[in-house]
Amino acid sequence: MKKLNPVPRMKSFVPSIREQSIRLSEKTMEEKEIASTFLLGVGDVTIFVKDIFKETFTRRFEFKEFLRQCYEIGNKSLPLIAVTGAIMGIVFTIQSRPSLAKFGAESMLPGMVAVSIIREIGPIITGLICAGKIGSGMGAELGSMKVTEQIDAMEVSATNPMKYLIVTRVIAATLMLPILVLFSDAFGIFGSWIGANMKGNVNLVLFFYQAFGAINFMDFFPAIIKTFFFGAVIGVVGCYKGYTAGRGTESVGIAANSAVVVSSLLVIIVDMIAVQITDMLQ
Amino acid sequence: MMNSQTDHRENVSAVKTPLKPMIEINNLRKAFGTQEVLRNVSLNLYNGENLVVLGKSGSGKSVLIKCMVRLLNYDSGTINVLGNEVSSLSMKELNELRMKVGFLFQSSALYDSMTVKQNLEFPLRRINKELNEKEIDDKIHEVLENVGLAESLNKMPSQLSGGMRKRISLARTIIVDPLIMLYDEPTTGLDPVTSDEISALINEVQKKYKTSSIIITHDIECARATANRVLMLKDGEVYLEGKIEDFNKSTDPLIKSFFK
Numbered sequence: 001m002k003k004l005n006p007v008p009r010m011k012s013f014v015p016s017i018r019e020q021s022i023r024l025s026e027k028t029m030e031e032k033e034i035a036s037t038f039l040l041g042v043g044d045v046t047i048f049v050k051d052i053f054k055e056t057f058t059r060r061f062e063f064k065e066f067l068r069q070c071y072e073i074g075n076k077s078l079p080l081i082a083v084t085g086a087i088m089g090i091v092f093t094i095q096s097r098p099s100l101a102k103f104g105a106e107s108m109l110p111g112m113v114a115v116s117i118i119r120e121i122g123p124i125i126t127g128l129i130c131a132g133k134i135g136s137g138m139g140a141e142l143g144s145m146k147v148t149e150q151i152d153a154m155e156v157s158a159t160n161p162m163k164y165l166i167v168t169r170v171i172a173a174t175l176m177l178p179i180l181v182l183f184s185d186a187f188g189i190f191g192s193w194i195g196a197n198m199k200g201n202v203n204l205v206l207f208f209y210q211a212f213g214a215i216n217f218m219d220f221f222p223a224i225i226k227t228f229f230f231g232a233v234i235g236v237v238g239c240y241k242g243y244t245a246g247r248g249t250e251s252v253g254i255a256a257n258s259a260v261v262v263s264s265l266l267v268i269i270v271d272m273i274a275v276q277i278t279d280m281l282q
Numbered sequence: 283m284m285n286s287q288t289d290h291r292e293n294v295s296a297v298k299t300p301l302k303p304m305i306e307i308n309n310l311r312k313a314f315g316t317q318e319v320l321r322n323v324s325l326n327l328y329n330g331e332n333l334v335v336l337g338k339s340g341s342g343k344s345v346l347i348k349c350m351v352r353l354l355n356y357d358s359g360t361i362n363v364l365g366n367e368v369s370s371l372s373m374k375e376l377n378e379l380r381m382k383v384g385f386l387f388q389s390s391a392l393y394d395s396m397t398v399k400q401n402l403e404f405p406l407r408r409i410n411k412e413l414n415e416k417e418i419d420d421k422i423h424e425v426l427e428n429v430g431l432a433e434s435l436n437k438m439p440s441q442l443s444g445g446m447r448k449r450i451s452l453a454r455t456i457i458v459d460p461l462i463m464l465y466d467e468p469t470t471g472l473d474p475v476t477s478d479e480i481s482a483l484i485n486e487v488q489k490k491y492k493t494s495s496i497i498i499t500h501d502i503e504c505a506r507a508t509a510n511r512v513l514m515l516k517d518g519e520v521y522l523e524g525k526i527e528d529f530n531k532s533t534d535p536l537i538k539s540f541f542k
Contacts, residue, residue: 144394152353153391157405157458158377 048240052170055163062164069172073134077180080133081126085184088125089117089191094198110207111214113192119219122185124271127230130177131263135238138169139259142242143252151243166243170235177231178224218282226274230267237263302365303328304462304494305350310359312345319345321518322359327462332488332495334505334526336540337515343498344388346515347464350496351383352376364461381409384460384493388467390447392439392454399435402426402454409458425453428490429483445476452483456491463487463495469504481507502540514540 015023093113100106142165145151154161193207241259245251303326312320319342327333337343348354350361352368361368366379392401402422406413413421426432429449439447448468455463468484469477481504487493488508497508505512505526512529514521514537522529522537529537 141395148389148394149387149391150393152348153385153387153393155353156351156380156383156385157408158380159404159408160373 044244045236045240048243049236051162052167052236055160055167056171058163060163062168065164066168066172069168070176072137073130073169073172074176074179077130077133077176078183080129081180081184082187084125084129085122085187086191086194088121088184089113089188089193090195090198092116092121092188093192093195097196097199107210108214109196110189110192110202110210114189114211115214115219117188117192118185118215119223120271120275122188123181123223123227123230124267126177126181126184127227127234127267127271128264130173130180130230131234131267132260134173135234135241135259135263136256138173138235138238139241139245140252140256142239143245143255146243146245147247147249147252161243166239169239170232173235173238174228174231177234178227181224181227218278222274222278222281226271229270229274233266233270234263237266303362304364305496306360306362307346307350308360308362310346310349310356310361312342312349312354312356319518320349320356323515323518323520324359325513325520325523327494327496329494330488330492331510332484332497332508334497334499334509334512335515336500336502336505336512336529337521338500341515342518343500343515344466347385347466347496347498350464351380351385381458382461384455384458384463386448386452386455386463386465386468388470390439390444390451392442392447392451394439396439397435398426398431398437398439398442398450401439401450402457405454405458421457425457428456428486429453445472445479448472448476448480449483452480452487456487456493459491460493463493465495465497465499467499467501468497469499469501474503477501477504478507480504484508500540 093109096112097106097109100109100112142151145165151161151165154164189208189211192211193202193204196202196207238259241255241262245255305325305327307323307325310320310323311318323342323346325333325335335343335346345354349356350363350368352371356369363379364382366375368376368379371379392398393404396404399422402425403418406418406421422435423432426435429452431446431449431453434442434446434450439450442450452468463484465484469480472480484495484497484504485508488495495508497504499505509526511524512526513523514529516536522532522534529541532538532541
């Protein structure tokens with residue numbers, strides 16, 4: 001009798017309960033790992049910030065290094081901030097003028113531009129530029145110091161790197177950013193005057209008189225206060241990313257890049273919170 | 283300050299060497315996660331000797347010397363440096379101990395943003411706070427003369443070659459008159475001629491500054507030139523300890539592969 005070939009069993013495309021449970025547990029493990037990495041990161045940053053506070057208020061402040069950092073952060077960022085501020089003012093004026101002209105409100109241009117620049121555009125643009133320039137600089141510098149063992153060398157020279165490198169940079173960024181924003185605002189309004197003069201003839205003194213006439217204390221004060229927080233956020237994130245960089249040279253690039261991304265995002269979040277608080281107070 | 287340091291050195295030198303080691307390590311264990319890097323490592327460094335620690339890359343040599351100055355915390359065992367148990371020191375006490383221990387890093391670790399002069403001033407101003415400007419300048423010139431780079435005073439680290447960076451790094455280490463020197467791969471990445479010069483410099487430092495040194499290396503020529511005693515690590519454990527001649531004569535395949 002001829003034997004029949006056994007019919008091959010069809011492979012089921014529906015995963016078995018065992019396969020499904022394995023996939024589910026793998027997914028759960030992945031999510032658990034992501035959650036634990038995130039929470040560990042939050043914990044690390046919290047300890048880092050706590051250490052910054054602790055070292056700021058313990059004896060022997062590194063004043064010379066602090067001044068050097070103020071120069072590096074403040075003075076060396078000034079040309080970029082000035083040019084950006086002026087261009088921002090020119091563009092904003094040129095873009096706003098036709099809309100105001102439609103309503104016959106061209107005379108309100110200086111006041112409107114000044115309020116916009118001082119309340120929002122000046123701080124946020126300066127914050128984002130500084131997040132890019134200062135944040136990446138700190139991330140890359142500290143990251144490369146870590147990779148080339150300079151931070152270890154500092155430690156064996158009986159110097160606290162947290163005090164010498166981190167505290168000085170964070171305080172310098174916190175104090176320099178409001179000053180940079182003031183410059184940015186001033187150059188922005190000046191740029192606005194240039195923009196206004198492109199299609200007309202406006203006296204500089206009159207323009208500034210009208211611009212500052214529209215500004216009151218509550219336009220200026222919250223805007224400056226929030227820039228201290230912008231500076232602190234940029235300083236902490238830039239230093240944290242650089243200080244905790246890995247050992248390879250690749251980690252220097254990663255530290256610089258993530259410092260820019262995270263500090264830019266945080267600047268925008270801080271701005272949103274500051275606007276909400278200001279709105280509640282008014 | 284210089285006098286007080288000299289007195290301190292004389293006191294240490296007066297200690298009977300075989301009885302009281304400068305560094306005494308017992309059953310040291312260090313792991314990174316599940317990877318055990320050092321397992322029950324014990325060693326002694328005696329006064330005035332050069333102890334070379336040999337081993338393949340990844341055998342735990344650098345971790346060992348980083349534990350000695352608590353750049354890394356260890357899991358168990360004891361490290362006693364100049365009579366102090368390293369793990370139990372407060373930060374202030376640890377910094378005082380670190381002032382007496384010089385550390386030459388594998389990558390030289392010169393501060394990129396500072397000139398050679400500022401690099402040398404950095405530890406000196408922090409450790410010898412009462413030195414005046416002239417004393418600091420004299421000390422800088424002295425150590426630069428000793429490493430043969432007196433003309434590099436105002437150069438930036440980026441303007442120096444690998445060998446010059448190593449020399450300046452050595453100058454920065456010896457400027458504070460350490461009692462113990464820890465060299466982490468001092469000749470790595472250097473050409474044979476410069477490596478020989480660095481090895482000779484290590485011996486000069488030992489004689490002139492009367493230091494006791496641990497030299498971490500896998501460069502046999504450097505080991506031959508500098509070692510009073512050799513200790514070999516394999517997979518985080520002490521594989522063999524003895525005189526360089528013992529290693530030269532050994533028939534062990536691993537040791538022969540190093541000393542061929």
